[in-house]
Amino acid sequence: MTDAEEARLVIDTALDAVSGIAELCRSLGGVTPEGPYPAWQGPQGPVTVAPLFLLYDYTFRTAPGLSREGALAATYEREVVCSDEFLLHPDPYESRQAWCEARVKETEVRLAALDPATPIMMVNHYPLVRDPTRVLHHPECALWCGTERTADWHRRFTVAAMVYGHLHIPQTTVHDGVRFEEVSVGYPREWRRLGPVRRIRVGQGAAAGAVHRKAPERPDSGAVRAFRQRCEVPCQPPRPRP
Numbered sequence: 001m002t003d004a005e006e007a008r009l010v011i012d013t014a015l016d017a018v019s020g021i022a023e024l025c026r027s028l029g030g031v032t033p034e035g036p037y038p039a040w041q042g043p044q045g046p047v048t049v050a051p052l053f054l055l056y057d058y059t060f061r062t063a064p065g066l067s068r069e070g071a072l073a074a075t076y077e078r079e080v081v082c083s084d085e086f087l088l089h090p091d092p093y094e095s096r097q098a099w100c101e102a103r104v105k106e107t108e109v110r111l112a113a114l115d116p117a118t119p120i121m122m123v124n125h126y127p128l129v130r131d132p133t134r135v136l137h138h139p140e141c142a143l144w145c146g147t148e149r150t151a152d153w154h155r156r157f158t159v160a161a162m163v164y165g166h167l168h169i170p171q172t173t174v175h176d177g178v179r180f181e182e183v184s185v186g187y188p189r190e191w192r193r194l195g196p197v198r199r200i201r202v203g204q205g206a207a208a209g210a211v212h213r214k215a216p217e218r219p220d221s222g223a224v225r226a227f228r229q230r231c232e233v234p235c236q237p238p239r240p241r242p
Contacts, residue, residue: 015092033107037114040121047160048114052107052124054150057097060130060142068097075140082144104149111157119160127164128153132173132180154178 093099126146
């Protein structure tokens, strides 16, 4: 088998695995970014729920003019490198930023084809704008929290609300009149700090309703304290670069 054939086999295997996981999710009633966007029937009419899966491209940097390489180097120096750098492989794309670019372009086409008269609830692992990441204990970790390519989506499209997670810092922010809701469930060790789970209701000025988590019987206070001292995204001390 040639190198090209072996590379093609790896890519095909990765794509088959992702397709299989997505199909399993749909068989269990889950909604995936590849499938049709469902409509939620609310008291004020339908709302399109759009799962996005957009990734990040290292454009949430700490200073204007800072290159991607320079921004990454700073995270290695401060030992707050996201584990994605070692565990999240972009196959079949050349890089994670190329994967992000492809997802953004494909999603833009789908969103543009929606009826502008129907509001959209956008759901993404990462926030669409940079501002919510400014509360991070380590600002450098914003590199792994989204892309500047989506900074105007809440204005370009008819967005009723934007729901995201990743930061593990539940909060409500408003950008150009659009609510952004961070709704991370978090890890058991964080539940006492994070408080109740919120239900996001379109058409109301703030999140309404709450279902309280059951706190762990023996909360690991040491783990919570350690968590507060580190970046609120999954970071770990860097490994030596090849």
